[in-house]
Amino acid sequence: MVKHRSVLIYGTSLAILLFLLRWLELRYIIFDHAMEIYVGAIAVIFTALGIWLALTLTKPKIERVVVEKEIYIEKAKAFVFNEADTAKLGISKRELEVLQLMAQGFSNAEIATRLFVSLNTIKTHASNLFIKLDASRRTQAIEKAKTLSLIP
Amino acid sequence: MVKHRSVLIYGTSLAILLFLLRWLELRYIIFDHAMEIYVGAIAVIFTALGIWLALTLTKPKIERVVVEKEIYIEKAKAFVFNEADTAKLGISKRELEVLQLMAQGFSNAEIATRLFVSLNTIKTHASNLFIKLDASRRTQAIEKAKTLSLIP
DNA sequence: TAAAAAATCGCCCGAAAGTATGAGGGTAAA
DNA sequence: TTTACCCTCATACTTTCGGGCGATTTTTTA
Numbered sequence: 001m002v003k004h005r006s007v008l009i010y011g012t013s014l015a016i017l018l019f020l021l022r023w024l025e026l027r028y029i030i031f032d033h034a035m036e037i038y039v040g041a042i043a044v045i046f047t048a049l050g051i052w053l054a055l056t057l058t059k060p061k062i063e064r065v066v067v068e069k070e071i072y073i074e075k076a077k078a079f080v081f082n083e084a085d086t087a088k089l090g091i092s093k094r095e096l097e098v099l100q101l102m103a104q105g106f107s108n109a110e111i112a113t114r115l116f117v118s119l120n121t122i123k124t125h126a127s128n129l130f131i132k133l134d135a136s137r138r139t140q141a142i143e144k145a146k147t148l149s150l151i152p
Numbered sequence: 153m154v155k156h157r158s159v160l161i162y163g164t165s166l167a168i169l170l171f172l173l174r175w176l177e178l179r180y181i182i183f184d185h186a187m188e189i190y191v192g193a194i195a196v197i198f199t200a201l202g203i204w205l206a207l208t209l210t211k212p213k214i215e216r217v218v219v220e221k222e223i224y225i226e227k228a229k230a231f232v233f234n235e236a237d238t239a240k241l242g243i244s245k246r247e248l249e250v251l252q253l254m255a256q257g258f259s260n261a262e263i264a265t266r267l268f269v270s271l272n273t274i275k276t277h278a279s280n281l282f283i284k285l286d287a288s289r290r291t292q293a294i295e296k297a298k299t300l301s302l303i304p
Numbered sequence: 305t306a307a308a309a310a311a312t313c314g315c316c317c318g319a320a321a322g323t324a325t326g327a328g329g330g331t332a333a334a
Numbered sequence: 335t336t337t338a339c340c341c342t343c344a345t346a347c348t349t350t351c352g353g354g355c356g357a358t359t360t361t362t363t364a
Contacts, residue, residue, distance in 0.1 A: 042194050042195055042198070043194050043198040044198075046194070046195040046196075046198040046199045046202065047198040047199070047201055047202040047205070048202060049199055049202060050198065050199040050200060050201060050202020050203040050204075050205070050206065051202040051203070051205055051206040052202075052206075053199070053202070053203055053206075054202065054203040054204075054205075054206030054207050054210075055206050055210070058207065058210075060212075060213050061210060061211075061212035061213060062212060062213050062215050063212040063213065063214050063215065064215050064216075064217050065214055065215065065216050065217065066217050066219055067216050067217065067218050067219065068219050068221045069218050069219065069220050069221060070221050070223050071220050071221065071222050071223065072223050073222055073223065075224045090339095092339085092341080093340090094340075094341065094342095095340095102291060103291070103295070104291075104295060105287065105289055105291045105292030105293075105294070105295040105296075106291075106292075107289060107319095107320070107321085108320075108321065108322095109320080117341085117342070117343085118342075118343055118344085119343095120342085120343050120344060120345085121341075121342055121343060123321075123322070123323090124341085124342080124343080125341085125342095126321080126322075127322065127323065127324090130322080130323095135257065136259075136322085137257055137259055137321085137350085138291060138321075138322090139254060139255070139256075139257045139258075139290060139291060139294065140257030140258075141257075142257070142291065142294070143255070143256060143257040144257075242309095244309085244310060244311080245310085245311095246310075246312095247310095247311095259350070259351090260350075260351070260352095261350080269311085269312065269313085270312075270313055270314085271313095272312085272313050272314055272315085273311075273312050273313060275351080275352075275353095276311085276312080276313080277311085277312095278351080278352075279351095279352065279353065279354090282352075288352080289320085289351085290351075290352090
């Protein structure tokens with residue numbers, strides 16, 4: 001309702017002004033301008049009617065303001081392979097495969113089967129890995145590899 | 153502009169109606185009602201003025217549309233100890249200690265030294281852990297424990 | 305306080321894991 | 335083509351692990 005205040009003020013002012021003019025005229029032309037007062041009143045009333053019509057029959061103007069609300073979603077930290085350290089330590093492709101399977105809890109025999117090589121081969125890879133990772137146990141090797149992001 | 157059609161139609165209809173009335177009167181009262189035609193015109197004009205005023209001076213309603221913007225955050229993954237599963241699996245305090253040290257790459261002998269108990273004790277704890285975690289190797293136990301958030 | 309659960313330790317044995325050493329074949333760079 | 339890796343495999347040996355018993359001593363709990 002506050003939004004229409006300017007309209008109301010305008011209408012009211014107009015009415016007051018008209019009546020003021022009439023009143024000034026009345027002071028020396030007396031009452032022979034009664035018809036013009038009537039016309040002024042008509043004008044004011046129909047102006048008000050127009051305003052009321054527009055206000056009630058018009059759908060309200062709606063201005064859309066797009067507000068961006070930021071929603072933070074936690075992401076399960078994507079693993080980024082540390083290629084640099086892998087190369088620096090001289091860990092080969094095959095060794096890395098063995099390392100990954102080791103970390104997943106597979107035994108040397110299982111890894112051998114999975115990679116279609118002999119158990120001895122896996123043992124060799126494992127030994128080389130331990131040397132390169134400066135570990136004396138597979139659990140230690142896995143720990144180091146994980147902190148270095150060599151494996152997820 | 154389409155929204156104001158009803159208003160325009162109303163206003164136009166009113167004007168037409170007024171002129172129609174005047175025209176009907178004119179047929180037998182001839183031209184001595186010129187003043188009333190004038191008043192009718194005033195009414196129509198000021199109605200239009202009121203409509204125009206309301207339409208131009210009305211402030212639009214501001215509607216806020218909230219748009220959700222997704223922001224992905226790399227979670228620094230703070231470790232939250234999964235006490236529920238630890239209890240569900242019946243893992244004791246001491247066993248958890250052994251598990252943690254195992255995951256850090258310590259041998260059973262080293263763990264025994266660190267916890268001031270015998271190697272055999274650690275072996276029993278380890279065995280019980282493997283049963284509870286349904287693992288057959290320490291590396292497997294560590295993997296499972298990590299995915300369950302029993303250890304960091 | 306009695307029962308249950310947890311922690312401690314021991315022994316044996318077999319299965320993995322790890323160490324050491326050697327060696328053959330493949331590939332890519334010097 | 336020679337050198338240098340890398341992958342492969344083998345044998346022999348040592349160490350560590352893990353499973354399967356059993357047992358005693360705390361704690362904890364009902």
